[in-house]
Amino acid sequence: xxxxxxxxxxxxxxxxxxxxxxxxxxxxxxxxxxxxxxxxxxxxxxxxxxxxxxxxxxxxxxxxxxxxxxxxxxxxxxxxxxxxxxxxxxxxxxxxxxxxxxxxxxxxxxxxxxxxxxxxxxxxxxxxxxxxxxxxxxxxxxxxxxxxxxxxxxxxxxxxxxxxxxxxxxxxxxxxxxxxxxxxxxxxxxxxxxxxxxxxxxxxxxxxxxxxxxxxxxxxxxxxxxxxxxxxxxxxxxxxxxxxxxxxxxxxxxxxxxxxxxxxxxxxxxxxxxxxxxxxxxxxxxxxxxxxxxxxxxxxxxxxxxxxxxxxxxxxxxxxxxxxxxxxxxxxxxxxxxxxxxxxxxxxxxxxxxxxxxxxxxxxxxxxxxxxxxxxxxxxxxxxxxxxxxxxxxxxxxxxxxxxxxxxxxxxxxxxxxxxxxxxxxxxxxxxxxxxxxxxxxxxxxxxxxxxxxxxxxxxxxxxxxxxxxxxxxxxxxxxxxxxxxxxxxxxxxxxxxxxxxxxxxxxxxxxxxxxxxxxxxxxxxxxxxxxxxxxxxxxxxxxxxxxxxxxxxxxxxxxxxxxxxxxxxxxxxxxxxxxxxxxxxxxxxxxxxxxxxxxxxxxxxxxxxxxxxxxxxxxxxxxxxxxxxxx
Amino acid sequence: xxxxxxxxxxxxxxxxxxxxxxxxxxxxxxxxxxxxxxxxxxxxxxxxxxxxxxxxxxxxxxxxxxxxxxxxxxxxxxxxxxxxxxxxxxxxxxxxxxxxxxxxxxxxxxxxxxxxxxxxxxxxxxxxxxxxxxxxxxxxxxxxxxxxxxxxxxxxxxxxxxxxxxxxxxxxxxxxxxxxxxxxxxxxxxxxxxxxxxxxxxxxxxxxxxxxxxxxxxxxxxxxxxxxxxxxxxxxxxxxxxxxxxxxxxxxxxxxxxxxxxxxxxxxxxxxxxxxxxxxxxxxxxxxxxxxxxxxxxxxxxxxxxxxxxx
Numbered sequence: 001x002x003x004x005x006x007x008x009x010x011x012x013x014x015x016x017x018x019x020x021x022x023x024x025x026x027x028x029x030x031x032x033x034x035x036x037x038x039x040x041x042x043x044x045x046x047x048x049x050x051x052x053x054x055x056x057x058x059x060x061x062x063x064x065x066x067x068x069x070x071x072x073x074x075x076x077x078x079x080x081x082x083x084x085x086x087x088x089x090x091x092x093x094x095x096x097x098x099x100x101x102x103x104x105x106x107x108x109x110x111x112x113x114x115x116x117x118x119x120x121x122x123x124x125x126x127x128x129x130x131x132x133x134x135x136x137x138x139x140x141x142x143x144x145x146x147x148x149x150x151x152x153x154x155x156x157x158x159x160x161x162x163x164x165x166x167x168x169x170x171x172x173x174x175x176x177x178x179x180x181x182x183x184x185x186x187x188x189x190x191x192x193x194x195x196x197x198x199x200x201x202x203x204x205x206x207x208x209x210x211x212x213x214x215x216x217x218x219x220x221x222x223x224x225x226x227x228x229x230x231x232x233x234x235x236x237x238x239x240x241x242x243x244x245x246x247x248x249x250x251x252x253x254x255x256x257x258x259x260x261x262x263x264x265x266x267x268x269x270x271x272x273x274x275x276x277x278x279x280x281x282x283x284x285x286x287x288x289x290x291x292x293x294x295x296x297x298x299x300x301x302x303x304x305x306x307x308x309x310x311x312x313x314x315x316x317x318x319x320x321x322x323x324x325x326x327x328x329x330x331x332x333x334x335x336x337x338x339x340x341x342x343x344x345x346x347x348x349x350x351x352x353x354x355x356x357x358x359x360x361x362x363x364x365x366x367x368x369x370x371x372x373x374x375x376x377x378x379x380x381x382x383x384x385x386x387x388x389x390x391x392x393x394x395x396x397x398x399x400x401x402x403x404x405x406x407x408x409x410x411x412x413x414x415x416x417x418x419x420x421x422x423x424x425x426x427x428x429x430x431x432x433x434x435x436x437x438x439x440x441x442x443x444x445x446x447x448x449x450x451x452x453x454x455x456x457x458x459x460x461x462x463x464x465x466x467x468x469x470x471x472x473x474x475x476x477x478x479x480x481x482x483x484x485x486x487x488x489x490x491x492x493x494x495x496x497x498x499x500x501x502x503x504x505x506x507x508x509x510x511x512x513x514x515x516x517x518x519x520x521x522x523x524x525x526x527x528x529x530x531x532x533x534x535x536x537x538x539x540x541x542x543x544x545x546x547x548x549x550x551x552x553x554x555x556x557x558x559x560x561x562x563x564x565x566x567x568x569x570x571x572x573x574x575x576x577x578x579x580x581x582x583x584x585x586x587x588x589x590x591x592x593x594x595x596x597x598x599x600x601x602x603x604x605x606x607x608x609x610x611x612x613x614x615x616x617x618x619x620x621x622x623x624x625x626x627x628x629x630x631x632x
Numbered sequence: 633x634x635x636x637x638x639x640x641x642x643x644x645x646x647x648x649x650x651x652x653x654x655x656x657x658x659x660x661x662x663x664x665x666x667x668x669x670x671x672x673x674x675x676x677x678x679x680x681x682x683x684x685x686x687x688x689x690x691x692x693x694x695x696x697x698x699x700x701x702x703x704x705x706x707x708x709x710x711x712x713x714x715x716x717x718x719x720x721x722x723x724x725x726x727x728x729x730x731x732x733x734x735x736x737x738x739x740x741x742x743x744x745x746x747x748x749x750x751x752x753x754x755x756x757x758x759x760x761x762x763x764x765x766x767x768x769x770x771x772x773x774x775x776x777x778x779x780x781x782x783x784x785x786x787x788x789x790x791x792x793x794x795x796x797x798x799x800x801x802x803x804x805x806x807x808x809x810x811x812x813x814x815x816x817x818x819x820x821x822x823x824x825x826x827x828x829x830x831x832x833x834x835x836x837x838x839x840x841x842x843x844x845x846x847x848x849x850x851x852x853x854x855x856x857x858x859x860x861x862x863x864x865x866x867x868x869x870x871x872x873x874x875x876x877x878x879x880x881x882x883x884x885x886x887x888x889x890x891x892x893x894x895x896x897x898x899x900x901x902x903x904x905x906x907x908x909x910x911x912x913x914x915x916x917x918x919x920x921x922x923x924x925x926x927x928x929x930x931x932x933x934x935x936x937x938x939x940x941x942x943x
Contacts, residue, residue, distance in 0.1 A: 027943070031943075221943075222939045222942035222943055223942050223943070224939075224942045228942070231935075232935035232938075233935075235933070235934065235935050236934050236935050236936075238925070238932060240921055240924070241721075241724070241725060241921065243721065260935075260938065262914070262915055263933075264933050265917040265924075266917075266921070267724050267725075267910070267915070267916055267917075267921065268915070269721075272746050272747065272749075272750040273746060275714065275717070275746075275747075276714075276716075276717035276746075276747055276750070277717075279710070279714045279717040279718045279721070280717045280718065280720070280721035280724075282718055282721070283690075283717065283718035283719060283720070283721030283722040283725070284721040284722065284725040286708060286718075286722055287688070287721070287722035287723075287725035287726045287729065287922055288726055288921070288922030288925060289725035289726075289921040289922055289925070290925070291721075291725075305711055305714075306714075308711075309710065309711050313708075399936075399939055399943075402934075402935050402936040402939060403936050404934070404936070405934075406932040406933075406934045408925060408930075408932050409925075410925045413925075415635070415926075416635070416637055425653075425654050426653055426654060427652045427653030427654045428653070428704075429652065429654065429704070446635075446636070446726075446922060447636075447685075447686075447687075447688040447706035447722065447726065447729050448635075448636030448637075448638050448639045448685065448686055448706075448726060448728065448729055448922070449635070449636055449637070449638065449685065450636075450637040450638045450641075450685055451685070452685065452706075453684060453685050453704065453705055453706045453707075454706070454707075455700055455701065455707040455708075455709060456707065456708045456709065457700070457707075457708070457709035458693075458709065458710060458711050459709065465707070466654060466655060466701060467701060467709075
């Protein structure tokens with residue numbers, strides 16, 4: 001990390017208000033003029049367990065969580081106590097302090113709540129603080145909170161102390177409190193905030209070097225996550241129907257959509273299972289609504305058959321797959337990118353689908369809109385594949401980014417007037433699956449339209465939809481569905497690429513990544529470039545169909561490339577090699593599958609080891625497989 | 633504004649209007665009960681004056697799934713067990729459609745059982761016809777959820793060890809608001825019941841006994857049958873849940889003793905349909921969603937106006 005930025009981590013028990021406190025503090029930093037980025041880590045527990053949120057704030061735009069962190073507010077776990085026993089579970093109360101020390105950078109700042117964390121248990125801290133030049137500020141946050149209200153407000157006291165130690169004005173924080181609360185609760189929180197601030201200013205000689213960078217935004221910023229990006233992209237694409245079943249982390253999108261659609265005269269349905277959810281999206285889309293469904297790994301598995309049905313019946317279907325660490329239940333709240341092959345291939349038969357893996361908040365919005373546009377234009381499933389990291393990744397984005405016209409167009413749908421001119425079978429059924437016309441995509445009719453009746457079926461079918469096993473017709477129908485994907489490939493080739501390039505054009509060493517790891521890879525490349533290391537990266541989000549030419553020209557002239565992804569079986573590398581067999585030995589892999597996203601320094605180290613050419617292990621929980629280096 | 637002219641068209645229709653001119657002859661086995669479902673459905677729709685193009689008929693997989701090929705309307709021949717979520721969502725997107733779902737007993741009470749319970753519970757205004765022949769026909773005679781205990785087949789060599797599903801009781805406990813059983817051998821009653829079911833505001837479940845002369849000869853032809861409303865032997869109130877439950881229980885047991893009881897079992901008139909319930913709560917628009925996409929004057933809300941919570 002660089003000196004001119006803050007990476008603040010607030011840690012405590014589940015239930016200590018970590019999420020809401022960090023949200024408000026981050027917004028305050030944003031209103032103060034800084035670029036912000038959050039990273040959330042939480043356990044899969046109902047109550048208890050330890051959680052933290054990291055906030056990175058800088059005068060420059062931020063694309064990753066950064067390396068480690070430099071400011072810790074350790075609340076301790078107030079739920080580490082069994083209320084009926086009055087006993088403490090082991091050292092649960094203290095854990096949110098000690099569990100977080102390993103990633104704290106040299107020179108870092110620590111505030112901890114002596115009201116929860118017994119100072120007798122912190123002797124080890126003093127030793128480590130001395131070794132690492134940490135600056136420790138023990139504060140009895142709980143007492144400050146108790147004076148004005150309830151113990152739980154100690155998180156507000158912690159924010160007051162943080163502001164004092166960073167010399168940050170309280171105005172934006174108070175402003176946010178005024179907007180979010182009222183009455184006695186507001187008064188109490190404001191008092192707790194300023195008491196924490198005043199106390200720290202009086203008590204402590206501030207001798208640390210972590211300061212708040214200075215910046216002013218040229219335009220108003222909004223603070224939102226990848227899940228908001230997906231939801232807002234869907235809304236602006238005219239989506240007014242969502243069906244789903246709760247599952248982490250997909251639940252984020254489902255929750256946002258349910259709230260928004262209710263206000264917009266849309267329909268949100270929580271149903272009995274993911275099979276129903278995806279079949280309902282097909283039913284709604286078939287009847288003439290723009291529909292969204294989605295899930296995470298396990299739930300999405302239940303949707304496999306629906307994807308095939310949408311492909312066969314040529315029904316537009318937009319789906320979200322929010323990856324988490326698998327297989328099976330895996331680690332529900334931890335991130336991974338191991339569902340790529342699954343999403344590309346799942347469901348029987350030859351596939352015809354589109355897959356986008358956005359790499360940041362802006363891309364989640366843009367690519368969800370694109371998914372709707374293409375799904376409804378080409379009548380096929382389009383899947384937005386993201387992961388747990390992007391659900392918890394809140395960023396500041398200029399408000400004006402969202403100032404766009406909505407696009408509720410239903411795509412290739414016919415009208416009753418047009419139906420009069422379209423081909424029908426001898427009995428009057430509309431030949432919605434005609435194969436001998438010039439258009440690759442037939443206009444689809446909607447139930448209720450005069451002159452448009454046809455049969456949609458998961459069986460192979462004649463142009464009017466009637467079930468067919470005729471060999472000639474079979475070939476035509478298969479070719480027709482496959483050809484649609486080719487047309488999408490061509491259409492997208494004409495548009496600006498959603499994939500992004502970073503670094504030296506002529507670099508000999510390259511990084512290829514996809515989805516959520518875009519930001520961290522690009523930060524690593526920028527920092528390596530600043531150090532004079534020639535390296536470049538391509539972050540791919542158009543997963544299917546791939547932009548073959550772009551990837552081929554990116555790899556042209558490169559002698560070594562690493563595919564950076566969060567899985568163990570080199571899934572994206574496999575996809576690349578399937579498309580470009582001749583690049584086989586040029587590609588190595590840099591993998592991480594411990595449940596946490598990459599940090600920039602890990603990638604920088606992997607590049608250095610690769611350039612060095614002698615091999616060797618990385619110092620992080622990652623796996624580096626070097627390319628053999630020769631083109632075969 | 634109406635983008636769907638076939639809806640409430642008021643045009644005169646006859647049974648023949650539901651017969652497709654391409655492939656008008658069904659390929660079911662001679663003597664199959666499915667012919668009777670097709671005939672009574674055509675009759676009911678003609679009697680009700682429904683326009684073929686305002687109907688969405690959703691079917692599952694099995695012999696019953698072929699219904700879509702022989703009934704001319706908008707159709708969706710879905711995958712096994714999934715007719716109900718697909719059909720009810722179409723209804724939610726355009727509640728002016730007449731949605732009928734149909735499938736076999738394996739489709740509805742086996743693989744799609746979860747959807748059956750939940751669609752009934754939600755009380756969607758749609759009709760669900762279950763072709764109950766107590767066997768898997770298209771896959772050649774395996775035991776189905778309604779096969780009697782002891783039914784022998786190639787996959788149940790020593791006979792089914794399970795008690796059969798109780799379709800009517802299941803619908804009642806699920807929450808269906810119209811529940812009836814009819815038999816292929818009773819075409820007049822079948823048509824009457826289908827008319828009532830389609831007209832009923834809410835989820836109407838019709839367990840339709842369809843004899844399978846090929847794979848389930850033991851079950852016979854469901855004759856003689858008894859209409860519980862017309863018989864003096866049975867006296868119960870179809871609006872009384874408790875009495876209905878008892879009558880269903882007896883009917884389900886009697887079938888396996890060789891007595892075919894049919895008729896209306898439960899009718900709940902005053903319950904809101906799912907659409908009404910959602911609209912009552914402000915969770916569903918009064919004008920069908922599907923119409924909105926054709927309304928050029930509609931002002932689409934956009935996310936840009938909703939960003940205040942993110943500042």
